[in-house]
Amino acid sequence: MVINNSHEQITSIPKAEVADLDFYYGSFHALKGINMTLPEHSVTALIGPSGCGKTTFLRCFNRMHDLYPGNRYEGSIWLDKDTNILGRKVDPIEVRMRISMVFQRPNPFPKSIYENVAYGLRVRGENNRRLMDEKIEDALRVSALWDEVKDRLNESAYNLSGGQQQRLCIARALVADPEIVLFDEPTSALDPIATASIEELMSTLKDRVTILIVTHSMQQAARISDHTAFMYLGELIEFGRTKDVFNKPLNQQTEDYISGRIG
Amino acid sequence: MPTTNLRKLRTNLNRRKLINSGFAFLGATIIAIAIIILLGLTLKMAFQGAERITPEFFTSFPSRRASRAGILSAWVGTCLVMLVTAMAAIPLGVASGIYLEEYAKKNWLADLIEINVTNLAGVPSIIYGLLALGLFVYELRLGQSILSAGLTLALLILPVVIVTTRESIRAIPNSLREASYALGASKWQTIWDHILPYSFGSILTGVIIGLSRAIGETAPIITIGALTFIAFLPKSPFKSEFPFLSFEWLQAPFTVMPIQMFNWVSRPQAAFEINAAAAGTVLIGMTLGINAIAIFLRYQLRKDIKW
Numbered sequence: 181m182v183i184n185n186s187h188e189q190i191t192s193i194p195k196a197e198v199a200d201l202d203f204y205y206g207s208f209h210a211l212k213g214i215n216m217t218l219p220e221h222s223v224t225a226l227i228g229p230s231g232c233g234k235t236t237f238l239r240c241f242n243r244m245h246d247l248y249p250g251n252r253y254e255g256s257i258w259l260d261k262d263t264n265i266l267g268r269k270v271d272p273i274e275v276r277m278r279i280s281m282v283f284q285r286p287n288p289f290p291k292s293i294y295e296n297v298a299y300g301l302r303v304r305g306e307n308n309r310r311l312m313d314e315k316i317e318d319a320l321r322v323s324a325l326w327d328e329v330k331d332r333l334n335e336s337a338y339n340l341s342g343g344q345q346q347r348l349c350i351a352r353a354l355v356a357d358p359e360i361v362l363f364d365e366p367t368s369a370l371d372p373i374a375t376a377s378i379e380e381l382m383s384t385l386k387d388r389v390t391i392l393i394v395t396h397s398m399q400q401a402a403r404i405s406d407h408t409a410f411m412y413l414g415e416l417i418e419f420g421r422t423k424d425v426f427n428k429p430l431n432q433q434t435e436d437y438i439s440g441r442i443g
Numbered sequence: 444m445p446t447t448n449l450r451k452l453r454t455n456l457n458r459r460k461l462i463n464s465g466f467a468f469l470g471a472t473i474i475a476i477a478i479i480i481l482l483g484l485t486l487k488m489a490f491q492g493a494e495r496i497t498p499e500f501f502t503s504f505p506s507r508r509a510s511r512a513g514i515l516s517a518w519v520g521t522c523l524v525m526l527v528t529a530m531a532a533i534p535l536g537v538a539s540g541i542y543l544e545e546y547a548k549k550n551w552l553a554d555l556i557e558i559n560v561t562n563l564a565g566v567p568s569i570i571y572g573l574l575a576l577g578l579f580v581y582e583l584r585l586g587q588s589i590l591s592a593g594l595t596l597a598l599l600i601l602p603v604v605i606v607t608t609r610e611s612i613r614a615i616p617n618s619l620r621e622a623s624y625a626l627g628a629s630k631w632q633t634i635w636d637h638i639l640p641y642s643f644g645s646i647l648t649g650v651i652i653g654l655s656r657a658i659g660e661t662a663p664i665i666t667i668g669a670l671t672f673i674a675f676l677p678k679s680p681f682k683s684e685f686p687f688l689s690f691e692w693l694q695a696p697f698t699v700m701p702i703q704m705f706n707w708v709s710r711p712q713a714a715f716e717i718n719a720a721a722a723g724t725v726l727i728g729m730t731l732g733i734n735a736i737a738i739f740l741r742y743q744l745r746k747d748i749k750w
Binding site for chain 2: 242244247249273274276277280281283285287288289290299300302303304349352353356
C-alpha cells in the first residue's frame with residue numbers, strides 16, 4: 181500500500197525510516213509492505229482496529245519478535261539513516277539499548293522501586309552509586325513519580341498503584357537515555373485519572389526522546405500525538421499529521437474507522 | 444414466577460446441594476482414615492522405640508548386643524551421602540532445567556528429552572542402583588564409597604530437580620522476561636537477575652522433595668555395596684593443617700539409616716526390633732526436619748515476591 185502523499189509533507193527530521201517492511205509469524209503474513217518515517221522529537225500514534233498489526237509493528241522496532249521462534253522480518257527500519265534495526269548483523273541487544281519500551285500492563289520487577297529503575301543502568305554494568313542515584317532521581321522526576329516515592333525508594337514496587345507502577349516502568353525505560361521509546365497501549369490497564377497523568381507526561385517527554393505509541397483510543401491519539409498512522413489488516417493505510425488524518429482523511433477506510441463505522 | 448415453577452426450582456436446587464455435601468463428606472472421611480492410619484503407624488513406632496532414643500543411641504556404633512547398639516555410623520553416613528547428593532544434583536539439575544526451558548530450541552529433540560526426563564522420575568530405584576554399580580563402582584572405580592552412593596542418589600533425584608526447576612521457571616510471567624529483555628539485558632542477565640531469584644523458592648522445594656526421597660532409599664545403596672555393619676567413621680572433612688579440608692571421607696565405606704534399620708529388623712532378637720523402631724523414628728524426624736527448613740526458607744524467600 182502506497183502512502184497517500186497529498187497530506188502536507190512532514191517537515192521534522194526523521195529519526196527512523198521504515199522501508200518495505202514485511203513481517204511473518206510463521207506462515208502468517210502479519211505486516212505487509214510498510215513504508216513510514218518516524219519524525220524526531222515528536223509523538224507518533226499507531227491506530228487501527230484490533231488485530232491490524234499495530235503492536236506487531238511496534239515490536240519490530242526493538243526486535244522483540246526475536247525472542248520467539250518462527251518470526252521473520254523482511255525489509256528494513258533505518259535508525260538515523262545508518263543502522264538497519266532489522267539487519268542480520270545488528271545485535272538486538274544493541275537495538276534495545278537505544279530503543280526502550282513500555283508495555284500494555286505495568287510490569288515492574290518484584291524488587292524495590294530503586295532497583296527497578298536501576299536495572300536499566302545495571303544491565304550496562306553501571307555500578308557507580310552516585311551516578312546511578314542522580315540518573316534514577318532524574319528519570320523518576322521526568323516520569324512525575326519522584327515526589328510520591330522519594331521517601332520509600334527501598335519499598336517493593338508492588339506496593340505502588342497501577343498508575344504509579346506504569347510511571348515507574350516509564351522511568352525505567354528512560355533512565356539510560358534511549359533515543360526512541362515505544363509505548364504499547366500504556367494506559368489500557370489504567371483508570372482515567374492515571375491515564376490523564378501519563379498522557380500529560382508523554383507530551384513533556386518529546387524534548388528528550390522520540391515516541392511511538394500504539395493506542396486503542398482515537399481520542400488519545402488525537403490528544404497526544406503529532407503524527408498518526410492508521411493501520412488496517414497489516415497494512416499502513418494512511419499516515420500524516422494528526423490533525424490532517426483526523427480532520428480530512430484521504431482514505432475511505434480511515435474515515436470509516438475514525439467515524440466509528442469499523443473497528 | 445408461578446409457585447409450581449418455583450417449587451420445582453427449589454427441589455432441583457436441594458437435590459444438587461445434597462450431592463455436593465455428599466461428596467464433601469466422602470472426601471473428608473477418606474482423608475480422615477488416611478491420616479489416622481499414618482499417624483497410628485508413626486506413633487506406634489515412636490512409642491516402641493522411645494526407650495532407646497537416648498544420647499548414647501546417637502553416639503554408639505552398632506553392636507552385637509541390642510542394648511549397646513547405636514546409629515552413629517548410620518546417621519553420619521546418611522548426612523555425608525546426602526551432602527554429596529545435594530552437591531551433585533542441585534547444580535546439575537538446576538542448570539539442566541534452565542537450559543531446557545530458556546535456551547534449548549523447542550523442537551522434537553526437546554520434546555523427546557522432556558518425555559524421557561519425566562519418565563525417569565518413575566523408574567524403580569533399584570535400576571539406578573544397577574546403573575551405578577556398573578558405572579560408578581566398576582567403570583569409574585569409585586568403589587563402594589560415600590561418593591558412589593551420593594552420586595547414585597543424585598541420579599535418582601535428578602529428574603525431580605529438573606522437572607521442578609522447569610516448572611518454577613515456567614511459572615514466572617513472560618511479561619517480566621520481556622521487561623528485562625526490553626532494557627537490553629542478555630539472556631544470561633535475565634536468568635541471573637530475574638529468573639533464578641524469582642523461582643529460587645520453588646526450585647528449593649523441588650530439591651528438598653528430592654532429598655527427602657533420597658534419604659529413605661535403601662535398594663540402590665545396597666546394590667552398590669553399602670555395609671550393613673560398620674564400627675568406624677569416615678575421616679573428618681576438616682583437618683588442622685592447610686588447606687583445612689580433606690576429601691578422604693568420600694572414599695570411605697559407609698552405611699545409612701535405612702540400611703541400619705533393615706539390618707536390625709532382619710535379626711531374630713526382639714530387642715533389635717526396638718532399635719529399628721527407634722532408628723525409624725529418628726529417620727522420620729530427619730525428613731520432617733528437612734521439610735520444615737524447606738517450608739521456612741520458601742516462606743522467607745517468597746514474602747517479597749508475588750505477581
